[in-house]
Amino acid sequence: MKKLEVNKNDVVVDFGCGPGFFTIPFAKTARRVIAIDVQAEMLEKAAKQAEENNVKIEFLQSDGKHISLPNSTADLIFLSGVFHELDDKRAVLKELSRLLKPKGRLAIKEKAKRSFNPLGPPIVKISEITDCMQNAGLRVHDTVEIRNDALVIGVKHVA
DSSP states (O other): OGGGTOOTTOEEEEETOTTTTTHHHHHHHSSEEEEEESOHHHHHHHHHHHHHTTOOOEEEEOOSSSOSSOTTOEEEEEEESOGGGOSSHHHHHHHHHHHEEEEEEEEEEEEOSOOSOSOSSOOOOHHHHHHHHHHTTEEEEEEEEETTEEEEEEEEOOO
8 A cells, every 4th residue: 555655645546446445544645536446235334334434435336448538647556466357457457547537546465476385366367467557658756676576556547
């Protein structure tokens, strides 16, 4: 979370929010948080967590190919363990890029190395993430390895 440098003026989109593990901390820091998930039941769980933590979050259901938000909405869009599940990565990243403000950041966290446990999410090559980001018009700003995970941060080009 510290590496993402979220501040009190930011609009954050947590795409693939699940039950709100990252959404709640974002909502405690950012000005506005929008949680998006393809599953209604995950949005319901995240909404319950938001209520229990007394934070305001907006919720949208979407697969990421068409998100009903205006262009240049977000300062940060965050995906954790979601990229590998996208059936059309390029289309989703293009749509997410549309939502970013100029100089907005897209941060993708995925499993990059296998741990001792053979179970769990698949390994995603960092190069696959960076290629998709670049194809969506983003410049790769930083790549951070956190244990077996990688956090890749892209920035929207300024025209």
